[in-house]
Amino acid sequence: LKSVITLTTDFGLTDPYVAAMKGVIISICPFAYIIDITHDVPKFDVRGGAYLLYTATRYFPPGCIHVAIVDPGVGTPRRAIAIKTRKSIYVGPDNGVLSIATQHEGVEKVVEITERKYMMASISSTFHGRDIFAPVAAYLATGTPVEALGVEVNDYVKIAPSNVKVEEGMIKGEVWWIDGFGNIVTNIDNWLADKLKLGDTITVRVNTKQYKALFASTYGNAAPGTLLLIPGSGGLLEIAVNLGNAAKLLNAKVGDTVEIKR
Amino acid sequence: LKSVITLTTDFGLTDPYVAAMKGVIISICPFAYIIDITHDVPKFDVRGGAYLLYTATRYFPPGCIHVAIVDPGVGTPRRAIAIKTRKSIYVGPDNGVLSIATQHEGVEKVVEITERKYMMASISSTFHGRDIFAPVAAYLATGTPVEALGVEVNDYVKIAPSNVKVEEGMIKGEVWWIDGFGNIVTNIDNWLADKLKLGDTITVRVNTKQYKALFASTYGNAAPGTLLLIPGSGGLLEIAVNLGNAAKLLNAKVGDTVEIKR
Amino acid sequence: LKSVITLTTDFGLTDPYVAAMKGVIISICPFAYIIDITHDVPKFDVRGGAYLLYTATRYFPPGCIHVAIVDPGVGTPRRAIAIKTRKSIYVGPDNGVLSIATQHEGVEKVVEITERKYMMASISSTFHGRDIFAPVAAYLATGTPVEALGVEVNDYVKIAPSNVKVEEGMIKGEVWWIDGFGNIVTNIDNWLADKLKLGDTITVRVNTKQYKALFASTYGNAAPGTLLLIPGSGGLLEIAVNLGNAAKLLNAKVGDTVEIKR
Numbered sequence: 048l049k050s051v052i053t054l055t056t057d058f059g060l061t062d063p064y065v066a067a068m069k070g071v072i073i074s075i076c077p078f079a080y081i082i083d084i085t086h087d088v089p090k091f092d093v094r095g096g097a098y099l100l101y102t103a104t105r106y107f108p109p110g111c112i113h114v115a116i117v118d119p120g121v122g123t124p125r126r127a128i129a130i131k132t133r134k135s136i137y138v139g140p141d142n143g144v145l146s147i148a149t150q151h152e153g154v155e156k157v158v159e160i161t162e163r164k165y166m167m168a169s170i171s172s173t174f175h176g177r178d179i180f181a182p183v184a185a186y187l188a189t190g191t192p193v194e195a196l197g198v199e200v201n202d203y204v205k206i207a208p209s210n211v212k213v214e215e216g217m218i219k220g221e222v223w224w225i226d227g228f229g230n231i232v233t234n235i236d237n238w239l240a241d242k243l244k245l246g247d248t249i250t251v252r253v254n255t256k257q258y259k260a261l262f263a264s265t266y267g268n269a270a271p272g273t274l275l276l277i278p279g280s281g282g283l284l285e286i287a288v289n290l291g292n293a294a295k296l297l298n299a300k301v302g303d304t305v306e307i308k309r
Numbered sequence: 310l311k312s313v314i315t316l317t318t319d320f321g322l323t324d325p326y327v328a329a330m331k332g333v334i335i336s337i338c339p340f341a342y343i344i345d346i347t348h349d350v351p352k353f354d355v356r357g358g359a360y361l362l363y364t365a366t367r368y369f370p371p372g373c374i375h376v377a378i379v380d381p382g383v384g385t386p387r388r389a390i391a392i393k394t395r396k397s398i399y400v401g402p403d404n405g406v407l408s409i410a411t412q413h414e415g416v417e418k419v420v421e422i423t424e425r426k427y428m429m430a431s432i433s434s435t436f437h438g439r440d441i442f443a444p445v446a447a448y449l450a451t452g453t454p455v456e457a458l459g460v461e462v463n464d465y466v467k468i469a470p471s472n473v474k475v476e477e478g479m480i481k482g483e484v485w486w487i488d489g490f491g492n493i494v495t496n497i498d499n500w501l502a503d504k505l506k507l508g509d510t511i512t513v514r515v516n517t518k519q520y521k522a523l524f525a526s527t528y529g530n531a532a533p534g535t536l537l538l539i540p541g542s543g544g545l546l547e548i549a550v551n552l553g554n555a556a557k558l559l560n561a562k563v564g565d566t567v568e569i570k571r
Numbered sequence: 572l573k574s575v576i577t578l579t580t581d582f583g584l585t586d587p588y589v590a591a592m593k594g595v596i597i598s599i600c601p602f603a604y605i606i607d608i609t610h611d612v613p614k615f616d617v618r619g620g621a622y623l624l625y626t627a628t629r630y631f632p633p634g635c636i637h638v639a640i641v642d643p644g645v646g647t648p649r650r651a652i653a654i655k656t657r658k659s660i661y662v663g664p665d666n667g668v669l670s671i672a673t674q675h676e677g678v679e680k681v682v683e684i685t686e687r688k689y690m691m692a693s694i695s696s697t698f699h700g701r702d703i704f705a706p707v708a709a710y711l712a713t714g715t716p717v718e719a720l721g722v723e724v725n726d727y728v729k730i731a732p733s734n735v736k737v738e739e740g741m742i743k744g745e746v747w748w749i750d751g752f753g754n755i756v757t758n759i760d761n762w763l764a765d766k767l768k769l770g771d772t773i774t775v776r777v778n779t780k781q782y783k784a785l786f787a788s789t790y791g792n793a794a795p796g797t798l799l800l801i802p803g804s805g806g807l808l809e810i811a812v813n814l815g816n817a818a819k820l821l822n823a824k825v826g827d828t829v830e831i832k833r
Contacts, residue, residue: 051335053328059751060322060584061611063627063805066577069606070630073575077632081606082331082343087323090752091814103325106332106439108339119814122789172789174804177630227321228352265384265434280436281325290353290381313597315590322584344593344605349585365587368594368701370601489583490614527646527696542698543587552615552643 050188051080053107055100055115056176057088064174068114068181071167075185084113091119093144095301097206098224098232101148102281104135113148114176114184115139122172127160127179128203131193138184140175143206150205161197209234222253222303223283229292230277230285233305237278243309249276251286252306253297260286276307312450313342315369317362317377318438319350326436330376330443333429337447346375353381355406357563359468360486360494363410364543366397375410376438376446377401384434389422389441390465393455400446402437405468412467423459471496484515484565485545491554492539492547495567499540505571511538513548514568515559522548538569574712575604577631579624579639580700581612588698592638592705595691599709608637615643617668619825621730622748622756625672626805628659637672638700638708639663646696651684651703652727655717662708664699667730674729685721733758746777746827747807753816754801754809757829761802767833773800775810776830777821784810800831 052072058064065086072079084103088096096117104113118125118140126141132152137145138160160166160179165186167178183196211234212219220235231253240262243249247262251274260274269275271290274297279285284307287293294300314334320326327348334341346365350358358379366375380387380402388403394414399407400422422428422441427448429440445458473496474481482497493515502524505511509524513536522536531537533552536559541547546569549555556562576596582588589610596603608627612620620641628637642649642664650665656676661669662684684690684703689710691702707720735758736743744759755777764786767773771786775798784798793799795814803809808831811817818824 060607061609062750063608063623064750066606066608066627067630070627070632073604073606074630074632080335082328082335083322084325084328085323099325103328103332106329106336108332108336120791123791125791171804173801173809177804226324226326267382267385267387277435280433280439285435342597344590344597345584346587346590347585361587365590365594368591368598370594370598488586488588529644529647529649539697542695542701547697 050076050078051082051107051111052184052188053082053084053104053111053113054086055084055088055096055103055113056086057090057092057096057117058086058176060086064176067177071177071181072185075182076188079185079188088117091117093117093142094206095224096144097147100144101151104148105151107135109134111135112184112187113137114180115144116176116180117144118142118175121175127175128200129158129160129183129187129193129196130154130203131156131158136187136193138180138187141204143204146203146205156193157200157203158193159197159200162195165191165196211235211239213239216309218307220305222299222301222305225294225299225301228287229294229296230279230287231293231297231299231305232279232281233284233286235284235305235307237282237284240276240278240284240307243276247309250308251276252304252308253286253299254303256297258297266290312338312340313344313369313373314446314450315344315346315366315373315375316348317346317350317358317365317375318348319352319354319358319379320348320438322348326438329439333439333443334447334450337444338450341447341450350379353379355379355404356468357486358406359409362406363413366410367413369397371396373397374446374449375399376442377406378438378442379406380404380437383437389437390462391420391422391445391449391455391458392416392465393418393420398449398455400442400449403466405466408465408467418455419462419465420455421459421462424457427453427458473497473501475501478571480569482567484561484563484567487556487561487563490549491556492541492549493555493559493561494541494543495546495548497546497567497569499544499546502538502540502546502569509571512570513538514566514570515548515561516565518559520559528552574600574602575606575631575635576708576712577606577608577628577635577637578610579608579612579620579627579637580610581614581616581620581641582610582700584610588700591701595701595705596709599706600712603709603712612641615641617641617666618730619748620668621671624668625675628672629675631659633658635659636708636711637661638704639668640700640704641668642666642699645699651699652724653682653684653707653711653717653720654678654727655680655682660711660717662704662711665728667728670727670729680717681724681727682717683721683724686719689715689720735759735763737763740833742831744829746823746825746829749818749823749825752811753818754803754811755817755821755823756803756805757808757810759808759829759831761806761808764800764802764808764831771833774832775800776828776832777810777823778827780821782821790814
């Protein structure tokens with residue numbers, strides 16, 4: 048039986064950090080099937096990491112072990128935790144990076160990781176990915192139960208729910224992520240736009256500027272360069288430009304306010 | 310037995326898209342051996358994607374499933390296809406991205422992918438990589454025959470053969486790819502230069518400017534900074550600079566005309 | 572039994588080069604477990620590649636095959652070698668890229684790779700990664716002994732030991748690597764700073780400028796923006812900024828001199 052371990056970090060792929068984690072993992076669990084989710088979370092961006100982790104792990108089968116490390120507080124008293132959900136086990140720092148994915152799956156148990164025998168013999172103060180999280184994930188993959196890692200705790204850090212307001216003819220939210228195509232992913236669920244019809248021209252405000260946009264199901268449904276509002280594949284409304292880069296065109300960045308008006 | 314699935318996309322590795330595809334694949338085919346060819350095809354560059362796919366898959370063993378997604382028309386009526394060659398099965402949008410690799414391997418059968426049971430239950434309009442191509446590849450990896458995916462079709466989109474002219478003492482072609490070292494890969498087969506001798510000084514024109522270059526077998530055969538014409542490892546002539554970046558030096562870009570004169 | 576092959580190159584992940592190597596490997600050894608260490612070694616930077624290789628492979632289990640290719644001399648008379656250490660086998664060009672990792676593991680035998688039957692039938696002059704090093708690694712993974720690859724040699728290229736001086740109250744070294752967080756990794760072993768106490772304010776000179784820095788165990792132990800000297804997780808002293816980029820702040824680059832004074 049193959050155990051899947053996924054990795055999500057802000058370490059990048061240039062440095063030896065991710066590879067060191069993989070070396071640690073296969074030293075403990077030689078049959079682990081390691082899948083990179085991404086190592087390009089913007090440095091220290093816990094909220095971005097939480098988004099990426101959630102958006103990817105939804106599509107993984109049950110029984111996976113998901114490690115997520117965006118950890119500006121490494122080596123300080125912030126806790127290391129493992130969260131057992133109805134579907135998976137998540138491992139990482141207790142700073143909110145695990146909170147969105149785990150809440151969607153349904154949290155069953157949270158354990159503070161304290162048991163030294165599942166860590167490296169020597170633990171650095173700056174690289175818990177290699178010294179704590181990788182070995183813990185590998186031991187979980189070999190069948191170690193979550194309960195063995197330490198004591199159960201009742202609280203863990205949650206990212207504040209994003210602020211979405213629905214008013215008559217208007218939805219207010221914010222930019223949660225900008226993808227590599229320049230698509231602006233909002234924090235507004237697709238279904239909140241269920242009164243819009245495909246083909247409607249609507250008004251989109253990003254920060255202080257407003258624009259006309261076409262409500263469309265996909266990019267290629269309009270002429271190149273057309274500004275679009277699209278029910279995104281991740282369940283969230285996206286502002287996009289066919290064959291173009293919406294974020295550059297609208298000068299949008301993560302955290303900007305978004306208003307959608309009929 | 311392990312089934313190899315390769316992935317070639319313009320999705321990048323920062324976003325959760327590639328990971329979502331991998332989650333879908335291992336949900337259906339837990340023993341799949343997934344190999345990334347590249348996820349850095351320039352956005353929407355079907356021709357570049359076709360080049361990268363062909364150049365890499367030549368070196369894979371028979372029986373692999375190759376998924377390639379550069380898909381500006383996702384969600385429009387462009388077809389999804391699977392192409393069975395003498396060696397492999399290719400899966401992707403019918404826009405030419407599969408055409409070079411498959412023609413080199415020898416096309417045996419082309420099927421339009423329509424059978425819903427090999428797709429995700431819910432299909433987005435903007436992410437067929439996750440909802441159609443990944444599950445189709447995974448089902449193929451479990452042994453589903455290509456024929457089960459839909460009806461056979463007789464036509465598929467081919468990228469126009471690249472324009473190479475050979476005249477007395479002169480070869481004309483174009484820039485097909487610029488690699489990360491700045492090497493300018495042309496669309497001119499190495500064997501077309503078989504009248505040149507190693508050590509010859511030849512004339513290379515890129516767009517409107519012409520340069521003297523040394524015909525050499527490898528980069529280190531000349532002083533640092535020397536402009537070189539090299540029979541490339543992918544079978545195509547390359548313009549290179551020893552320990553330098555030829556594309557920057559010559560200000561070359563994909564599609565530029567190239568002339569080589571004795 | 573699964574054979575682990577790691578890959579370290581300066582090829583990047585955009586081009587088809589790494590994928591071609593993987594295709595060659597699984598053609599010969601279908602059960603190889605391939606792990607990327609990094610493909611973002613700065614182009615032609617043998618010393619940087621040696622650092623990354625060493626820092627990562629320390630954490631891999633015994634019995635792995637490590638391929639490292641930073642090879643500006645490809646196709647020239649520089650040798651191809653395999654080095655058997657007490658723990659692993661390393662494969663690559665004989666230009667020093669393998670020397671740090673192998674010396675740390677303990678060199679047992681060095682073989683010049685000359686046996687054509689373990690290479691591709693046709694060998695290009697510019698891509699020995701695909702035509703020599705990948706197939707050699709794959710044959711090693713199938714159980715071919717190092718001795719079969721060619722004749723034993725007594726010498727191989729070593730990177731000169733880095734220049735570290737310890738004087739009364741002062742340590743002099745240089746910048747060896749700058750990581751993706753902007754942390755400045757020196758070539759000075761952590762233990763050389765064993766007379767410093769956590770919390771001490773010390774003086775750091777990088778090139779001609781000097782700065783006050785806090786000697787700390789981890790980034791988050793000081794206010795954001797604080798300049799820190801940290802015993803690094805890789806065993807080497809690092810200059811860092813909490814939640815900031817030390818290399819940018821100090822305008823540091825690889826090779827710069829570093830002085831640390833109490």
